[in-house]
Amino acid sequence: MRSSNPVFARSEGFNGRGSSSGMSYPGYDAPPAPAYGQGAGYDAPQQTQAPVSTGPMTIDSVVQKTGITLGTTIVIAAATWILTGPITAESIPTLYALSMFGALVGFGLAMVNSFKKVVSPGLVLAYAAVEGVFVGAFSKAMEANFGGGLVMGAVVGTFAAVAGTLAAYKFFNIQVSDKFRKWTVAALFGFVAVSLFDFVLSFFGASFGFNGFGTIGFIASLIGLGLGVLMLILDFDFVERGIAARLPERESWRAAFGLTVTIIWIYIEMLRILAILRGND
Template sequence: MKTSNPVLARLGQAAERERGAGYGTAVGYPQPGYGQQHPTAGYPGAAGYPPAGHSDAPAYPTAPPATRAMSIDDVVVKTVTLLAILAASAAAAWVLVPDTLLGPAWIGAAVVGLVIGLVISFSRMANPALVIAYAVVEGVFVGMISKFFTSVMGYEGIVLQAVVATFGVFFTMAALYRARVVRSSPKFRRIMIAVMGGLFAAMLINFVLALFGVNTGLRDGGPVAIIFSLVCIVVASLSFILNFHEIEEGVRMGLPERYSWTAAFGILVGLIWLYIEILRLLSYFQGDD
């Protein structure tokens, strides 16, 4: 199997070795060794085995595969599960965390979520527990920022609008990818990775400068902030193409089922980022109401 993604290539090779480990010795039959005659010896044919289909040929049941390959259905189920966990965590945080603790809970969840996300991203093994923990922590983050815009800023209905827009964009990108209107080429992936890295670096620098009272204009609701959010929304939308391509390649290469958690994690990250940027953009146009 060939793929342009070296990580997927290594995972695919590991998956083949795992599956191969499940097809070894025939279950329940002794293997010939020193001083032991094979149970089929004496039949005509090569190496003492009866010809295929021979009525006296013994049945040799084989062991089942050691791992099951992931499918698109696995990724869908895991994604829906993570979204349900995130929604439950967000709702609990909205109800339980008072307005006076919105800031600390918001920043704390953002930092913890970033650390867990980096661990998952740079880990070579799928870890369902970490992915679920990420969904819980990010649920707190999403709940706090949503409550801020609704309860503190007074933007009624903005959360529902952002949720509808987020899933509308996601399903649109899925339809475009399925129709092959937008495809993931090696050049496209290189450009996307570079652009996303630049955007995250800009957001991190802006956050650090904001702590010292420096306003860069990226999040103040002005023209620069609107343009920056629009760019982030476009890039976040296109990031789903990378996710869909990796899922398609992972299924084609027969990656183990547990890697569907990693694929679902990638989609969850994109959905959270897209939701936050849409929420911010909508807030810019309600600031004067």
């Protein structure tokens, strides 16, 4: 069953068509399908450009790569926060400019990573670094405008959302159907399209508040948070498919990228919700 998620759609294994189905992954000769639980790995890469790990992707490798990717985002976000200096009336426009730069460049890198057939660890880390600039600048601007404590609240809320979704996925054995994938990804694309449309309209003074901090913005962020949780469920499902297909270890970077995109999405929506609630007090 083919994935609708653009992050994972380029990988055969994430669509249930890895080596276990007898198909070759680009750059690898797939061995005969082993019995489940046997330790058969991938043959040595046939490409000569760069050495690639020959072991299969595992949950440990996914967790490790996700930790590296998220760690890069956190470190760059902290550096951005510190290097932008004290919060003043003059520094807030700079923070918003930095956050816009990070968001736009990060969006471009996300598109490249999503549709790149062979995952590039360097591009994944470049995305994480640029998103760190966005997260750090935007978070600092939110605290400057709406008061302290927002970032810590958003971090705790994000951790709770991710942990709670993972627990629900495992303990309730959530099954991801084809219809669930299609509707979730369609809703995601629709949400992004409306957000970009409102962003463009803002340059002409015609924004309808989808990205703002009013009632419409609050509703939009609640919808965005819900979509983030649904995307996490898709991410977990896709990772399990990739591990079952015995993809090469390098594909852990693709899984890490997908999880990082979703976790940052949830954090930003959580931060916006808290800011709007603080502003309405």
